[in-house]
Amino acid sequence: MPEISRRQFMLLSAKLAALLGVSTTALPAVARAVQTLASGQAPLLWLQGQSCSGCSVSLLNAVHPDPVAILTRYVSMQFHGTLSTATGELAMSVLNDNIRRGGYLLAVEGAVPAAMPEACVIGGEPFAQQLLRAAAAAEAIVTVGACACYGGIPAAENNPTGSQSVREYLQANGIAKPLIAIPGCPVHPDWLVGTLVQVLAFGVPELNADGAPKMFFDRLVHDQCPRFADYERENFAAHFSDRGCLFKLGCLGPVTHADCPTRLWNAGTNFCINAGAPCIGCSSKEFSRSMTLPFYRKSEQAQIKADKA
Numbered sequence: 001m002p003e004i005s006r007r008q009f010m011l012l013s014a015k016l017a018a019l020l021g022v023s024t025t026a027l028p029a030v031a032r033a034v035q036t037l038a039s040g041q042a043p044l045l046w047l048q049g050q051s052c053s054g055c056s057v058s059l060l061n062a063v064h065p066d067p068v069a070i071l072t073r074y075v076s077m078q079f080h081g082t083l084s085t086a087t088g089e090l091a092m093s094v095l096n097d098n099i100r101r102g103g104y105l106l107a108v109e110g111a112v113p114a115a116m117p118e119a120c121v122i123g124g125e126p127f128a129q130q131l132l133r134a135a136a137a138a139e140a141i142v143t144v145g146a147c148a149c150y151g152g153i154p155a156a157e158n159n160p161t162g163s164q165s166v167r168e169y170l171q172a173n174g175i176a177k178p179l180i181a182i183p184g185c186p187v188h189p190d191w192l193v194g195t196l197v198q199v200l201a202f203g204v205p206e207l208n209a210d211g212a213p214k215m216f217f218d219r220l221v222h223d224q225c226p227r228f229a230d231y232e233r234e235n236f237a238a239h240f241s242d243r244g245c246l247f248k249l250g251c252l253g254p255v256t257h258a259d260c261p262t263r264l265w266n267a268g269t270n271f272c273i274n275a276g277a278p279c280i281g282c283s284s285k286e287f288s289r290s291m292t293l294p295f296y297r298k299s300e301q302a303q304i305k306a307d308k309a
Protein backbone atom coordinates (compact mmCIF):
# COMPACT_ATOMS: atom_id res chain seq x y z
CA MET A 1 0.00 0.00 0.00
CA PRO A 2 1.65 3.31 -1.03
CA GLU A 3 2.35 5.85 1.72
CA ILE A 4 0.32 9.05 1.68
CA SER A 5 1.88 12.25 2.94
CA ARG A 6 0.14 14.51 5.41
CA ARG A 7 -0.19 17.12 2.68
CA GLN A 8 -1.92 14.62 0.38
CA PHE A 9 -4.22 13.60 3.22
CA MET A 10 -5.26 17.15 3.93
CA LEU A 11 -5.73 17.95 0.24
CA LEU A 12 -7.91 14.92 -0.32
CA SER A 13 -9.75 15.47 2.94
CA ALA A 14 -10.59 19.03 1.92
CA LYS A 15 -11.99 17.74 -1.39
CA LEU A 16 -13.98 15.04 0.35
CA ALA A 17 -15.27 17.45 3.01
CA ALA A 18 -16.53 19.69 0.20
CA LEU A 19 -18.09 16.66 -1.48
CA LEU A 20 -19.83 15.71 1.78
CA GLY A 21 -20.91 19.28 2.38
CA VAL A 22 -19.34 19.36 5.87
CA SER A 23 -17.50 22.34 7.36
CA THR A 24 -13.73 22.68 7.62
CA THR A 25 -13.94 21.85 11.34
CA ALA A 26 -14.71 18.27 10.24
CA LEU A 27 -11.48 18.03 8.25
CA PRO A 28 -9.51 16.08 10.91
CA ALA A 29 -12.27 13.43 11.12
CA VAL A 30 -12.37 13.14 7.35
CA ALA A 31 -8.57 12.85 7.25
CA ARG A 32 -8.68 10.05 9.83
CA ALA A 33 -11.25 8.25 7.70
CA VAL A 34 -9.02 8.54 4.64
CA GLN A 35 -6.11 7.19 6.67
CA THR A 36 -8.20 4.22 7.79
CA LEU A 37 -9.25 3.51 4.22
CA ALA A 38 -5.68 3.71 2.99
CA SER A 39 -4.13 1.66 5.76
CA GLY A 40 -6.13 -1.45 5.01
CA GLN A 41 -7.96 -1.25 8.33
CA ALA A 42 -11.22 -0.96 6.45
CA PRO A 43 -11.06 -3.59 3.73
CA LEU A 44 -13.74 -3.42 1.04
CA LEU A 45 -15.18 -6.39 -0.83
CA TRP A 46 -17.18 -5.64 -3.97
CA LEU A 47 -19.56 -8.31 -5.26
CA GLN A 48 -21.46 -8.09 -8.53
CA GLY A 49 -24.77 -9.83 -9.18
CA GLN A 50 -27.33 -9.01 -11.86
CA SER A 51 -25.74 -5.81 -13.09
CA CYS A 52 -24.31 -4.25 -16.23
CA SER A 53 -21.18 -3.12 -14.28
CA GLY A 54 -22.17 0.48 -15.05
CA CYS A 55 -21.74 1.52 -11.41
CA SER A 56 -18.16 0.18 -11.43
CA VAL A 57 -17.53 2.13 -14.63
CA SER A 58 -18.96 5.22 -12.95
CA LEU A 59 -16.53 4.76 -10.05
CA LEU A 60 -13.72 4.68 -12.61
CA ASN A 61 -14.95 8.05 -13.87
CA ALA A 62 -14.44 9.69 -10.48
CA VAL A 63 -12.41 12.87 -10.64
CA HIS A 64 -11.83 13.92 -7.01
CA PRO A 65 -10.14 11.69 -6.03
CA ASP A 66 -9.28 10.06 -9.32
CA PRO A 67 -9.97 6.33 -9.88
CA VAL A 68 -6.35 5.20 -9.56
CA ALA A 69 -6.09 6.95 -6.21
CA ILE A 70 -9.37 5.41 -5.06
CA LEU A 71 -8.34 1.88 -5.97
CA THR A 72 -4.68 1.95 -5.02
CA ARG A 73 -4.47 4.42 -2.15
CA TYR A 74 -7.69 5.37 -0.53
CA VAL A 75 -9.80 2.23 -0.64
CA SER A 76 -8.42 -1.13 0.43
CA MET A 77 -10.36 -2.95 -2.25
CA GLN A 78 -9.62 -6.59 -1.53
CA PHE A 79 -11.84 -8.07 -4.21
CA HIS A 80 -13.82 -6.77 -7.17
CA GLY A 81 -15.29 -9.18 -9.71
CA THR A 82 -14.34 -6.98 -12.68
CA LEU A 83 -11.39 -4.88 -11.50
CA SER A 84 -9.32 -7.38 -9.48
CA THR A 85 -6.16 -8.32 -11.32
CA ALA A 86 -6.28 -11.88 -10.00
CA THR A 87 -8.50 -14.31 -11.92
CA GLY A 88 -9.90 -17.83 -11.54
CA GLU A 89 -9.12 -19.84 -8.41
CA LEU A 90 -6.67 -17.25 -7.10
CA ALA A 91 -9.33 -14.53 -7.20
CA MET A 92 -11.85 -16.78 -5.47
CA SER A 93 -9.36 -17.72 -2.77
CA VAL A 94 -8.78 -14.01 -2.06
CA LEU A 95 -12.55 -13.54 -1.75
CA ASN A 96 -13.02 -16.59 0.46
CA ASP A 97 -10.05 -15.72 2.72
CA ASN A 98 -11.56 -12.28 3.29
CA ILE A 99 -14.98 -13.75 4.07
CA ARG A 100 -13.35 -16.10 6.61
CA ARG A 101 -11.59 -13.16 8.29
CA GLY A 102 -14.73 -10.95 8.21
CA GLY A 103 -14.87 -7.34 9.41
CA TYR A 104 -14.99 -5.65 6.02
CA LEU A 105 -17.31 -3.23 4.30
CA LEU A 106 -19.29 -5.08 1.65
CA ALA A 107 -20.31 -3.23 -1.51
CA VAL A 108 -22.86 -5.03 -3.65
CA GLU A 109 -23.64 -4.03 -7.23
CA GLY A 110 -26.60 -5.72 -8.95
CA ALA A 111 -29.80 -7.48 -7.96
CA VAL A 112 -30.22 -11.05 -6.69
CA PRO A 113 -31.92 -13.67 -8.94
CA ALA A 114 -33.78 -15.18 -5.98
CA ALA A 115 -35.97 -17.53 -8.02
CA MET A 116 -33.24 -18.61 -10.45
CA PRO A 117 -29.86 -18.69 -8.61
CA GLU A 118 -28.17 -20.34 -11.60
CA ALA A 119 -28.80 -17.14 -13.60
CA CYS A 120 -25.77 -15.57 -11.90
CA VAL A 121 -22.82 -17.79 -10.94
CA ILE A 122 -19.39 -16.56 -9.87
CA GLY A 123 -16.44 -18.92 -9.49
CA GLY A 124 -18.83 -21.88 -9.69
CA GLU A 125 -20.99 -20.58 -6.83
CA PRO A 126 -24.38 -18.90 -7.27
CA PHE A 127 -24.08 -15.20 -6.49
CA ALA A 128 -27.10 -15.44 -4.14
CA GLN A 129 -25.25 -17.97 -1.94
CA GLN A 130 -22.00 -15.99 -2.10
CA LEU A 131 -23.87 -12.85 -1.03
CA LEU A 132 -25.31 -14.59 2.05
CA ARG A 133 -21.83 -15.78 3.12
CA ALA A 134 -20.24 -12.38 2.51
CA ALA A 135 -23.06 -10.40 4.15
CA ALA A 136 -23.02 -12.55 7.30
CA ALA A 137 -19.35 -11.64 7.96
CA ALA A 138 -19.54 -7.95 6.92
CA GLU A 139 -19.43 -4.98 9.30
CA ALA A 140 -21.83 -3.05 7.10
CA ILE A 141 -23.21 -3.25 3.60
CA VAL A 142 -23.43 -0.61 0.91
CA THR A 143 -25.74 -1.41 -1.99
CA VAL A 144 -24.45 0.30 -5.11
CA GLY A 145 -26.88 1.33 -7.85
CA ALA A 146 -30.59 0.93 -8.59
CA CYS A 147 -30.46 -2.87 -9.12
CA ALA A 148 -28.81 -3.67 -5.77
CA CYS A 149 -30.85 -1.06 -3.87
CA TYR A 150 -34.34 -1.63 -5.17
CA GLY A 151 -34.24 -4.38 -7.84
CA GLY A 152 -33.91 -1.98 -10.77
CA ILE A 153 -33.99 -3.25 -14.33
CA PRO A 154 -33.53 -6.99 -13.50
CA ALA A 155 -36.68 -6.75 -11.30
CA ALA A 156 -38.72 -4.89 -13.94
CA GLU A 157 -42.27 -6.10 -14.52
CA ASN A 158 -42.36 -9.75 -15.65
CA ASN A 159 -39.08 -10.47 -13.81
CA PRO A 160 -38.36 -14.04 -14.99
CA THR A 161 -35.49 -14.58 -12.51
CA GLY A 162 -37.51 -13.47 -9.47
CA SER A 163 -34.97 -10.73 -9.01
CA GLN A 164 -34.89 -8.93 -5.64
CA SER A 165 -32.97 -6.09 -4.08
CA VAL A 166 -30.12 -7.02 -1.73
CA ARG A 167 -32.11 -5.75 1.27
CA GLU A 168 -35.14 -7.90 0.35
CA TYR A 169 -33.00 -10.99 -0.17
CA LEU A 170 -31.03 -10.62 3.05
CA GLN A 171 -34.18 -9.97 5.07
CA ALA A 172 -35.83 -13.06 3.58
CA ASN A 173 -32.79 -15.06 4.70
CA GLY A 174 -32.66 -13.63 8.23
CA ILE A 175 -29.48 -11.53 7.83
CA ALA A 176 -29.66 -8.13 9.56
CA LYS A 177 -26.72 -5.75 9.03
CA PRO A 178 -26.39 -1.97 8.76
CA LEU A 179 -27.27 -1.33 5.12
CA ILE A 180 -26.89 1.90 3.20
CA ALA A 181 -28.51 2.29 -0.22
CA ILE A 182 -26.74 4.37 -2.85
CA PRO A 183 -29.19 4.29 -5.75
CA GLY A 184 -28.79 5.57 -9.30
CA CYS A 185 -28.34 4.07 -12.73
CA PRO A 186 -25.43 4.40 -12.44
CA VAL A 187 -24.36 5.82 -9.08
CA HIS A 188 -22.56 9.14 -9.08
CA PRO A 189 -18.93 8.51 -8.01
CA ASP A 190 -19.25 11.27 -5.38
CA TRP A 191 -22.21 9.46 -3.80
CA LEU A 192 -20.16 6.29 -3.42
CA VAL A 193 -16.82 7.72 -2.30
CA GLY A 194 -18.58 10.25 -0.07
CA THR A 195 -20.66 7.55 1.62
CA LEU A 196 -17.64 5.34 2.32
CA VAL A 197 -15.77 8.23 3.91
CA GLN A 198 -18.85 9.32 5.83
CA VAL A 199 -19.28 5.82 7.30
CA LEU A 200 -15.68 5.77 8.51
CA ALA A 201 -15.48 9.38 9.67
CA PHE A 202 -18.85 9.84 11.31
CA GLY A 203 -20.66 6.47 11.23
CA VAL A 204 -23.74 5.52 9.25
CA PRO A 205 -25.17 8.74 7.76
CA GLU A 206 -28.73 9.90 8.27
CA LEU A 207 -30.87 8.00 5.79
CA ASN A 208 -34.09 8.89 3.99
CA ALA A 209 -37.20 6.70 3.99
CA ASP A 210 -35.69 4.55 1.23
CA GLY A 211 -32.43 3.91 3.11
CA ALA A 212 -30.28 6.36 1.08
CA PRO A 213 -27.99 9.03 2.64
CA LYS A 214 -29.87 12.29 3.08
CA MET A 215 -26.71 14.25 2.28
CA PHE A 216 -27.18 13.21 -1.36
CA PHE A 217 -30.82 12.11 -1.62
CA ASP A 218 -32.82 14.50 0.57
CA ARG A 219 -34.32 16.91 -1.94
CA LEU A 220 -36.39 16.34 -5.06
CA VAL A 221 -34.70 16.90 -8.42
CA HIS A 222 -37.77 19.01 -9.28
CA ASP A 223 -37.21 21.44 -6.37
CA GLN A 224 -33.63 22.16 -7.48
CA CYS A 225 -34.30 22.09 -11.23
CA PRO A 226 -33.13 24.99 -13.42
CA ARG A 227 -36.41 24.60 -15.36
CA PHE A 228 -38.62 24.94 -12.30
CA ALA A 229 -39.72 28.42 -13.38
CA ASP A 230 -40.89 26.92 -16.70
CA TYR A 231 -42.93 24.38 -14.75
CA GLU A 232 -44.53 27.15 -12.69
CA ARG A 233 -45.39 29.11 -15.86
CA GLU A 234 -46.65 25.94 -17.58
CA ASN A 235 -44.07 26.42 -20.30
CA PHE A 236 -43.68 22.78 -21.30
CA ALA A 237 -41.30 21.31 -23.89
CA ALA A 238 -43.07 19.40 -26.69
CA HIS A 239 -39.95 17.59 -27.91
CA PHE A 240 -36.69 16.39 -26.38
CA SER A 241 -34.08 19.15 -26.31
CA ASP A 242 -36.73 21.88 -26.55
CA ARG A 243 -36.55 24.65 -24.00
CA GLY A 244 -39.08 24.42 -21.20
CA CYS A 245 -40.07 22.00 -18.49
CA LEU A 246 -39.86 18.34 -19.53
CA PHE A 247 -42.77 17.16 -17.38
CA LYS A 248 -45.00 16.30 -20.34
CA LEU A 249 -42.22 14.21 -21.85
CA GLY A 250 -42.26 12.02 -18.76
CA CYS A 251 -39.86 13.79 -16.40
CA LEU A 252 -39.83 12.08 -13.00
CA GLY A 253 -37.97 14.91 -11.26
CA PRO A 254 -41.06 15.63 -9.12
CA VAL A 255 -40.85 12.19 -7.47
CA THR A 256 -37.09 11.58 -7.49
CA HIS A 257 -34.70 12.48 -4.69
CA ALA A 258 -31.13 13.28 -5.80
CA ASP A 259 -28.77 16.26 -5.91
CA CYS A 260 -27.95 15.99 -9.66
CA PRO A 261 -29.03 19.59 -10.48
CA THR A 262 -26.44 21.02 -8.07
CA ARG A 263 -23.75 18.31 -8.07
CA LEU A 264 -23.86 17.69 -11.83
CA TRP A 265 -22.14 14.76 -13.54
CA ASN A 266 -18.87 14.22 -15.41
CA ALA A 267 -16.78 16.47 -13.19
CA GLY A 268 -19.51 19.08 -12.86
CA THR A 269 -20.21 19.30 -16.59
CA ASN A 270 -23.91 18.60 -16.99
CA PHE A 271 -26.90 16.48 -16.01
CA CYS A 272 -29.86 14.89 -17.75
CA ILE A 273 -32.28 17.84 -17.73
CA ASN A 274 -29.67 20.41 -18.80
CA ALA A 275 -29.00 18.14 -21.78
CA GLY A 276 -32.69 18.25 -22.75
CA ALA A 277 -33.60 14.78 -21.47
CA PRO A 278 -36.19 14.16 -18.75
CA CYS A 279 -35.09 12.76 -15.42
CA ILE A 280 -35.98 9.06 -15.69
CA GLY A 281 -35.97 8.69 -11.91
CA CYS A 282 -32.89 6.48 -11.78
CA SER A 283 -32.37 7.08 -8.06
CA SER A 284 -36.02 6.44 -7.23
CA LYS A 285 -37.31 3.24 -5.65
CA GLU A 286 -39.79 2.89 -8.52
CA PHE A 287 -37.15 3.17 -11.27
CA SER A 288 -37.96 0.75 -14.12
CA ARG A 289 -40.16 -1.42 -11.91
CA SER A 290 -43.53 -0.84 -13.59
CA MET A 291 -44.71 -0.53 -17.18
CA THR A 292 -46.93 2.31 -16.01
CA LEU A 293 -43.78 4.39 -15.47
CA PRO A 294 -41.90 4.19 -18.78
CA PHE A 295 -38.63 6.11 -19.16
CA TYR A 296 -40.17 8.55 -21.64
CA ARG A 297 -43.69 9.61 -22.65
CA LYS A 298 -44.81 11.10 -25.92
CA SER A 299 -45.58 14.76 -25.49
CA GLU A 300 -49.23 15.72 -25.41
CA GLN A 301 -48.69 17.46 -28.73
CA ALA A 302 -47.29 14.30 -30.37
CA GLN A 303 -50.11 12.25 -28.86
CA ILE A 304 -52.73 14.62 -30.26
CA LYS A 305 -51.15 14.39 -33.73
CA ALA A 306 -51.05 10.57 -33.52
CA ASP A 307 -54.69 10.43 -32.41
CA LYS A 308 -55.78 12.59 -35.34
CA ALA A 309 -53.85 10.58 -37.94
Ligand code: SF4
Residues within 6 Å of the ligand: 221, 222, 223, 225, 226, 227, 228, 229, 231, 244, 245, 246, 247, 251, 252, 253, 254, 273, 279
Ligand atom coordinates in the same frame (compact mmCIF):
# COMPACT_ATOMS: atom_id res chain seq x y z
S1 SF4 B 1 -37.89 19.43 -16.10
FE1 SF4 B 1 -38.60 17.86 -14.60
S2 SF4 B 1 -37.56 18.34 -12.70
FE2 SF4 B 1 -37.38 20.15 -14.02
S3 SF4 B 1 -39.14 21.44 -13.47
FE3 SF4 B 1 -39.82 20.16 -15.16
S4 SF4 B 1 -40.76 18.34 -14.19
FE4 SF4 B 1 -39.53 19.40 -12.62
Ligand code: SF4
Residues within 6 Å of the ligand: 184, 185, 221, 256, 257, 258, 260, 271, 272, 273, 278, 279, 280, 281, 282, 283, 284
Ligand atom coordinates in the same frame (compact mmCIF):
# COMPACT_ATOMS: atom_id res chain seq x y z
S1 SF4 C 1 -31.41 13.61 -13.14
FE1 SF4 C 1 -32.69 11.84 -12.65
S2 SF4 C 1 -32.26 10.30 -14.26
FE2 SF4 C 1 -30.63 11.88 -14.32
S3 SF4 C 1 -28.98 11.00 -13.04
FE3 SF4 C 1 -30.23 12.35 -11.71
S4 SF4 C 1 -31.77 10.98 -10.76
FE4 SF4 C 1 -30.88 9.89 -12.50
